[in-house]
Amino acid sequence: MSILKEGVPVGLCSDHAGFELKSIIEGYLESHGVSFEDFGTYSAESCDYPDYAHPCAFAVEAGRVYPAIAICGTGNGIGMSLNKHQGIRAALCWEPELARLARGHNDANVLVLPARFIDPAVALEVVDAFFSTSFDGGRHQRRIDKIPVSDCD
Ligand code: RB5
Numbered sequence: 001m002s003i004l005k006e007g008v009p010v011g012l013c014s015d016h017a018g019f020e021l022k023s024i025i026e027g028y029l030e031s032h033g034v035s036f037e038d039f040g041t042y043s044a045e046s047c048d049y050p051d052y053a054h055p056c057a058f059a060v061e062a063g064r065v066y067p068a069i070a071i072c073g074t075g076n077g078i079g080m081s082l083n084k085h086q087g088i089r090a091a092l093c094w095e096p097e098l099a100r101l102a103r104g105h106n107d108a109n110v111l112v113l114p115a116r117f118i119d120p121a122v123a124l125e126v127v128d129a130f131f132s133t134s135f136d137g138g139r140h141q142r143r144i145d146k147i148p149v150s151d152c153d
Contacts, residue, residue, distance in 0.1 A: 011065030018071025053081035
């Protein structure tokens with residue numbers, strides 16, 4: 001778990017569809033001594049994913065949490081919400097190699113998981129891959145520098 005920063009908790013957020021997987025991941029983080037901040041939701045009651053994505057995104061942008069893990073049923077709604085933030089690079093990953101590439105090539109700062117389309121054991125492997133892969137920099141730095149809309153001419 002090498003991209004984790006000393007004294008900076010991991011951020012977590014989900015909607016109702018991702019609540020159970022979020023709980024499983026929190027148990028996994030606890031068992032590894034990794035601190036986290038949970039931005040909700042806090043039950044399986046139906047809710048709206050942007051309400052949890054946006055506070056988590058602001059915290060990542062402020063450096064209060066790093067990285068974050070966001071979960072909804074497909075991963076799409078919560079990922080779309082997160083990626084409205086200029087400082088967020090949220091990557092939907094359902095197998096470990098995607099997570100490695102999202103880190104290595106895109107310096108993703110939020111891992112997005114599709115709770116209804118991933119086995120929990122695989123999700124934990126994806127978390128491991130995401131946490132243990134550094135950004136490759138170089139040409140990839142130039143590309144991610146061009147992502148924020150405010151930087152377009
Ligand atoms: C909730 O039913 C579902 O729509 C949500 O979790 C997510 O998959 C939306 O993108």
